[in-house]
Amino acid sequence: MITDAVAAAEHAVNLSSRAPARALALARGVLRHVSAADPHGEAAAIAYRALAVAARELGDLPLAEEHLRQAVSIAVSAGLPHRAAQARLSLVHIRTELGHPQQALTIADAAEPHLTPVEVAKLGVHRAVALARLGRYAEAVGHCDRAVEALGDDVGFLAGAMLNRGLARVFLGDFEAAEADLTRCVELARAAGLDHVLTLAEGNLPFLAARRGDLPGAFTAYRRAESSLAGYPERLATMRCDLAEALIAAHLPGEARVLLDLAVPELAAAGANTVLAEARLLLAQAELCTGDPHLARQSAERAAADLAAQDRTVLAPLATEILLRVRLMLGPPTGELLAELLSCAEALDAAGHRQSSRALRFAGAEVALQLGARPTADGQLARLASSGPDVVARQATALRRALAGDRRGAFAAVRAGLVEVGANATAFEDPMLRAHAVRAGEPLARFGLALALKTGRGRTLLAWAERWRAVAGGAGRPVAPDLDELRTALGDAALVEFVRHTDELVAVVVTRDRVMLRRLGPFAAAAEATVRLRYGLRRAHLLDGRAPGLAGEAALLERLLFGSVRDRLDHRPLVIVPTGALYTLPWPILPMNSERPVTVAAGAAAWLAGHRMRAVRERGVVAVAGPGLRCAEAEADMVRSCHPGAERVAALRAEVLATLDRAHVAHLAAHGMFSPRSPLLSGIDLDDGPLMAYDLLRLRTPPPLVVLSACDTGMARAPADGAPLGLAGTFLSLGSQCVVASLVPVRDEETLTLMTVFHGLLAAGHPPAQALTMASGKTGVDGFVCFGYGDQPVATGREGSATQLDQDPT
Amino acid sequence: MTRHPPSIDDESLIAALRLTGGHDPVPAHVSAAARAVYGLRMPGATTAQPAATPTPVGVRSADEPRLLRFAAAELTVDLEVTSMDGLVDLAGQVSPPPEAGTRVEVRTLHLTESRELSPTGQFAVTGLPPGWFSVVCHRPEHSSVATSWTRIRP
Numbered sequence: 001m002i003t004d005a006v007a008a009a010e011h012a013v014n015l016s017s018r019a020p021a022r023a024l025a026l027a028r029g030v031l032r033h034v035s036a037a038d039p040h041g042e043a044a045a046i047a048y049r050a051l052a053v054a055a056r057e058l059g060d061l062p063l064a065e066e067h068l069r070q071a072v073s074i075a076v077s078a079g080l081p082h083r084a085a086q087a088r089l090s091l092v093h094i095r096t097e098l099g100h101p102q103q104a105l106t107i108a109d110a111a112e113p114h115l116t117p118v119e120v121a122k123l124g125v126h127r128a129v130a131l132a133r134l135g136r137y138a139e140a141v142g143h144c145d146r147a148v149e150a151l152g153d154d155v156g157f158l159a160g161a162m163l164n165r166g167l168a169r170v171f172l173g174d175f176e177a178a179e180a181d182l183t184r185c186v187e188l189a190r191a192a193g194l195d196h197v198l199t200l201a202e203g204n205l206p207f208l209a210a211r212r213g214d215l216p217g218a219f220t221a222y223r224r225a226e227s228s229l230a231g232y233p234e235r236l237a238t239m240r241c242d243l244a245e246a247l248i249a250a251h252l253p254g255e256a257r258v259l260l261d262l263a264v265p266e267l268a269a270a271g272a273n274t275v276l277a278e279a280r281l282l283l284a285q286a287e288l289c290t291g292d293p294h295l296a297r298q299s300a301e302r303a304a305a306d307l308a309a310q311d312r313t314v315l316a317p318l319a320t321e322i323l324l325r326v327r328l329m330l331g332p333p334t335g336e337l338l339a340e341l342l343s344c345a346e347a348l349d350a351a352g353h354r355q356s357s358r359a360l361r362f363a364g365a366e367v368a369l370q371l372g373a374r375p376t377a378d379g380q381l382a383r384l385a386s387s388g389p390d391v392v393a394r395q396a397t398a399l400r401r402a403l404a405g406d407r408r409g410a411f412a413a414v415r416a417g418l419v420e421v422g423a424n425a426t427a428f429e430d431p432m433l434r435a436h437a438v439r440a441g442e443p444l445a446r447f448g449l450a451l452a453l454k455t456g457r458g459r460t461l462l463a464w465a466e467r468w469r470a471v472a473g474g475a476g477r478p479v480a481p482d483l484d485e486l487r488t489a490l491g492d493a494a495l496v497e498f499v500r501h502t503d504e505l506v507a508v509v510v511t512r513d514r515v516m517l518r519r520l521g522p523f524a525a526a527a528e529a530t531v532r533l534r535y536g537l538r539r540a541h542l543l544d545g546r547a548p549g550l551a552g553e554a555a556l557l558e559r560l561l562f563g564s565v566r567d568r569l570d571h572r573p574l575v576i577v578p579t580g581a582l583y584t585l586p587w588p589i590l591p592m593n594s595e596r597p598v599t600v601a602a603g604a605a606a607w608l609a610g611h612r613m614r615a616v617r618e619r620g621v622v623a624v625a626g627p628g629l630r631c632a633e634a635e636a637d638m639v640r641s642c643h644p645g646a647e648r649v650a651a652l653r654a655e656v657l658a659t660l661d662r663a664h665v666a667h668l669a670a671h672g673m674f675s676p677r678s679p680l681l682s683g684i685d686l687d688d689g690p691l692m693a694y695d696l697l698r699l700r701t702p703p704p705l706v707v708l709s710a711c712d713t714g715m716a717r718a719p720a721d722g723a724p725l726g727l728a729g730t731f732l733s734l735g736s737q738c739v740v741a742s743l744v745p746v747r748d749e750e751t752l753t754l755m756t757v758f759h760g761l762l763a764a765g766h767p768p769a770q771a772l773t774m775a776s777g778k779t780g781v782d783g784f785v786c787f788g789y790g791d792q793p794v795a796t797g798r799e800g801s802a803t804q805l806d807q808d809p810t
Numbered sequence: 811m812t813r814h815p816p817s818i819d820d821e822s823l824i825a826a827l828r829l830t831g832g833h834d835p836v837p838a839h840v841s842a843a844a845r846a847v848y849g850l851r852m853p854g855a856t857t858a859q860p861a862a863t864p865t866p867v868g869v870r871s872a873d874e875p876r877l878l879r880f881a882a883a884e885l886t887v888d889l890e891v892t893s894m895d896g897l898v899d900l901a902g903q904v905s906p907p908p909e910a911g912t913r914v915e916v917r918t919l920h921l922t923e924s925r926e927l928s929p930t931g932q933f934a935v936t937g938l939p940p941g942w943f944s945v946v947c948h949r950p951e952h953s954s955v956a957t958s959w960t961r962i963r964p
Contacts, residue, residue: 254896258940290897292939295920524936531934535890535901542866544877549930581936629870671870676894711871717894745871 005034005043012050017156018196020054027051041078045071049087056094057196059234061271065094085114092126099273099310101130121150122157128164132171133274135314135352140168155192159185163201166208175212182208199228203239210246213433216678216694218243234270237263241279248282251439251719253289255677260286277306281315284322288329297326317347321360333367338376341367358384358392365396369403378403391417391444398447407451414448415467417441418478422471430697431474431733432680435723438472442720445471449501458517459483462508462604465499469577469603469722473733481605487512489611493791494569495604497577498561500721505579509565510604511572518565527581529557534584537744541783550589558590566592573597573769573791575607583716583724586743588773589782597769599790602732603722610737610789613704619664621646621794622703624656626670626685626710631752635669635709638752642759643794651686657695665794666703667759669751672710672727672742679717679725684710693730704737705768705794709755714741714785728787738768738788746783754781767791850917852946855954858882880945880957887945887957898938898962900945907931908949915946 009030016023027050034043052067068091075084088111095104108127112120124147128140144165151158166181182201189198203225210218222243229236240263244256260283267276284299304319324341331337341364348357361380368377384396394417401409421441428434445468452464467478486495487510495510505520520526533553540550558566561582574596576587587598601607623639623646625632640646649659651670660666671685683692696702708714708727716724723729728739740758757778761771769790776782828834858880876891889902900916907930916923916935919942925933927947946956 252895254894256896258896261941290939291937292920527936528934531892531899531901531936532928532932535903535934536930536932538890539888539903542869542877544864544866552928552930553932630868669870673871676892709870711869719895745866745869748868748870751870 005030006046009043009046009050013046013053016050016053017057018194020057023050023054027054041074042080042083045075045078045080045083045087048074049090052087052090052094056090056097057232059232059270059272061094061098061234065091065098068094081114085111086119089115089119089123089126092123093129096126096130096133097272097274099277099306101133101274102311104130117150118152118154121147121161122154124150125157125161125164128161128168132164132168134312137168137171141165141172144168155188156194156197159188159192159194159197159201162188163197163204166201167204170204170208170211173211175208178208196232199225199232200235203229203235204242206239207242207246210243210250213250213428213437214430215247215250215252215436216430216432216680218246219678233266234272237266237270237279238272238275241267241275241282244279244282244286248285248289250436251442252436253286256282257286257290273306274310277303277310277312278315280306281319281322284319288322288325293326293329296322300326314351317344317351318353318356320344321348321356324360325363328363328367333370335371335373338364338367338371338373342376342380355390355392358387358390362392362395365399389420391421391441394420395444395447398444398451402451407455410451411448411464414444414451414464415478417444418448418467418471422476422478425471425474426476428474430680431723431730432678432719432725434474435472435719435725438720438723441468441471446501449499453501453506456517458508458510458515461499461506461517462497462510462515465497465508465721466604468720470605472720472722473602473606474723475605479605481608483510483515486510486604486608489608490575493573493575495575495577495607496562496565496569497604498579498582500579505561507561507565509568511568516565516568518563520561520563523580526557526560529553529560530581530585533557533589534586534744537586537589537783541745541747543747551591554590557585558592561590562592571596574599575604576600577603577607578718578724579721580718583718584743586783586785588776588785593773595773595777597767597773597786597790599738599769599786599788601788602724602729606722606732607789610732611791613737613789613792619662619703621665621667622649622659622663623647623667624649624651624659624669624686626651626668627687628671628685629669629748631748632669635752635755636667638756639667639759642763652688653686653691653695656686656691657698660696660699660703660706661701663703665705665707665762667707667709667755669709669755672708672713674712674715674726676715676717679715680730682712682715682727684708684713684727693725693727696727696730696734699734702731702734702736704792706731706736706739706741707755707758708739708741709746709751711742711745714739714743714787732788736788737792738786738790740768740772740784740786742783743785744783746781750779750781754779754784762794765793767793850919850944852954852956855946855956856882858885858887858955858957860958860960861886863888878960882955885947885955887947887955889945889957891962893940893962896940897936898940899934899936900938900943901934902932902945904931904933904947908947909951911950913948915948916943917946918943 012023012027027047030043030047048067048071052064056064068087071087072084088107092104092108108123124143128143131140144161147161162181162185166178169178182204185201206218206222206225209221225239240259244259247256260279264279267279280299280303284296284303287296287299300319300322307316307319321344324344327337345357345361361384365377365380381396381400385393394413398410398413421438425434425438428437448464452461463480466480471478497508499506500523503523505523505526507518507520509516536550536553621643623636625636636648640648649655668684673683675681680693683690714728716726716729718724728741731739754775758771758775761774769786772786829836861879861881863877863879878889880887886905892899912927914925914933923935927933940962942959942961944957944959946954948954
């Protein structure tokens with residue numbers, strides 16, 4: 001009977017992590033039977049351990065601890081040191097998660113002498129978690145290494161060791177090895193039917209992906225993990241918290257905040273105090289970065305208190321840093337604040353947060369300058385400048401030189417920094433990853449722009465805006481286009497490049513004979529007016545109620561964006577280079593543009609590159625009609641009849657992709673979709689599924705002219721200026737010369753009307769930008785924009801194709 | 811987007827009964843939250859309730875637009891929600907266009923943004939945190955109209 005009870009209890013322990021509900025029932029059954037029959041308490045001690053592990057799986061950490069304390073006390077009074085040590089082994093993990101990693105290590109030391117070698121290995125797996133929470137990642141890896149050797153064929157713990165080692169390696173930045181560990185963990189768990197370990201391992205994939213900069217991969221893995229962890233709220237919350245940390249590092253504080261708002265209450269409810277403290281710290285960072293200093297202070301104060309109570313000295317200075325930054329945002333700088341900033345920078349350094357320390361020290365130097373404490377500022381800047389090379393070192397060097405009146409030298413330092421940032425970014429082939437990778441260089445680029453703006457010279461500001469756009473767009477080097485070449489290429493046209501400097505919007509206007517700089521006022525006003533105009537336009541196109549008037553909004557926006565420049569532009573064709581939210585503005589709808597050809601480019605250099613492209617004459621015109629639209633077929637037939645020799649291509653992804661590589665003009669009439677979170681998941685509907693921007697990355701020679709006759713195909717999100725991400729942006733970055741696409745939902749029938757006139761004009765030899773303006777004017781259909789370089793007429797080289805207006809681009 | 815909070819489950823009901831029976835003290839953060847919510851009331855305001863928005867037809871969009879409509883007796887508030895990088899842009903229209911001098915307030919739990927309406931009744935606020943929000947329309951000559959609280963999940 002006694003042996004049976006012990007065996008049953010052991011069985012419950014084995015079940016507890018795989019099937020917690022069954023383990024609970026079994027362990028409770030054992031406890032009902034043994035109270036009288038088990039004088040030695042052995043089965044009871046084991047059964048309580050089973051209850052504890054099951055409770056932990058179900059997310060109730062305090063209950064798990066209570067059960068383990070019970071198990072220890074029964075084992076101790078029964079004189080069973082081995083059983084007590086086993087319970088303590090499980091307690092190591094629970095105490096860690098409850099917020100006492102340091103104490104957990106002490107419990108581990110007490111348990112170790114009474115455990116078998118295999119159990120010591122298991123203990124190592126739990127120790128690794130505590131060590132990782134204390135920021136001692138290398139030691140955590142060491143414990144897992146030893147555990148892996150000793151564990152033999154205990155698949156469950158082996159998988160756990162792989163999991164913990166993989167996570168610690170992610171923190172150490174050793175991504176290859178981390179991935180190998182996590183993959184091995186998934187394999188082991190899958191083969192052994194350990195669904196739940198499998199789920200945990202998969203739950204760490206978003207974190208790994210985000211940490212190595214693969215954000216689309218992170219979001220995909222996150223959505224999968226979110227559903228598979230649905231029954232484990234505390235695990236799910238921990239996963240969200242890990243991913244949020246990586247998102248903050250990737251300059252996506254808004255996304256991180258969303259995850260943390262979900263995670264914090266769950267962690268609090270589960271009593272998962274260790275992760276909760278980290279989650280509050282991250283939340284404070286996210287709140288600070290999204291402009292909410294008051295909330296950031298609340299969160300940081302709670303995080304600071306938690307971390308102090310948990311002896312987590314490695315993380316504590318990060319909470320202090322946030323509180324100081326909040327004071328910096330809300331109040332005037334004082335000598336006292338400066339002293340605290342600098343001492344916090346020291347503490348960050350001592351705790352191994354070198355990057356945070358350097359950024360804070362730079363902020364300290366700026367405060368010192370505001371307070372007139374020049375020697376302090378000089379000292380801090382000198383220290384930063386001499387201990388690079390990184391973005392902060394370049395920034396410090398640039399600021400020192402600017403302070404010394406050496407503007408040229410300051411610019412040189414900024415340029416050198418941008419060269420490094422640009423070179424790092426070229427490692428990413430995915431434009432989305434690249435656009436996020438360059439954001440580390442943003443403070444430096446901002447400094448360059450501020451310095452350029454101080455000169456008051458349009459050409460200087462244009463050059464610095466273009467250098468940053470080149471880096472963000474993946475050119476690899478911070479190069480600005482040759483101004484003379486640009487002006488010659490513009491001919492009668494004018495280029496207006498918008499530049500955002502902190503909250504101010506500035507425009508540089510380039511024409512053949514001059515370059516002007518105009519300060520336009522607050523950026524937020526223009527951004528909000530853009531949102532209002534887009535809203536009105538969408539409503540007008542959706543016909544879902546009283547459409548608001550557009551004229552007033554359009555006129556207001558024109559005033560905000562062009563102000564005093566408007567008169568200078570006369571009737572010149574326009575090339576517009578937007579910034580931030582202005583990438584989503586349908587420019588042709590502004591009243592001044594009603595008869596003017598308008599082209600929107602990612603940068604002056606990008607437009608110039610389009611201008612330099614020679615017409616490809618041996619390729620033809622293709623048209624595709626996607627499913628589910630009444631007018632798409634008619635539109636594709638219209639395109640074919642407009643351009644002799646044009647072909648219809650079946651709306652199948654593989655065929656369309658193959659055709660795009662050999663077409664001169666591609667016209668795609670279909671349903672369209674823009675994905676703001678992952679702009680490269682934007683696409684158009686074909687018969688066998690969506691053709692997404694990611695699919696296009698495989699193209700080698702995209703068509704010089706692409707017409708995306710669908711909703712929202714021109715929409716973009718620009719994490720950094722110069723890198724508008726979306727369908728149109730992807731075609732252009734791959735080498736298309738011009739893309740005609742819409743920025744709002746467009747109506748099926750009206751689009752056919754517009755496109756019929758547009759293709760008629762193209763076939764008659766009008767270049768795309770001009771053809772689009774004329775077609776919109778004639779049909780009254782708006783919402784489409786010409787992107788890239790819009791002055792190259794279509795010349796397919798086929799017999800009968802119109803070339804009479806063809807001009808040499810040089 | 812959920813328009814209503816989820817209905818109460820058994821455990822929460824029992825917890826609520828224990829609280830009202832005086833068995834357990836009310837946790838401090840609950841009273842604080844209650845006071846905060848009380849402070850968000852709009853005395854005298856009419857509530858505009860969620861109403862169905864027509865499904866757009868005849869457009870080339872594979873997307874569901876995130877349009878919300880709230881209707882009160884004499885006016886309708888239409889809203890469009892867009893989120894980028896976890897922050898929310900809210901654009902909307904009050905129709906029929908209300909009298910001159912009408913202001914809208916977009917209220918979130920911690921932050922309120924106020925805007926003048928355009929003559930055609932439009933407004934927009936950018937960069938809001940996701941979560942609960944309500945739009946209040948303050949009219950100089952008439953009572954205010956507030957939309958029922960709605961949650962935005964980006």
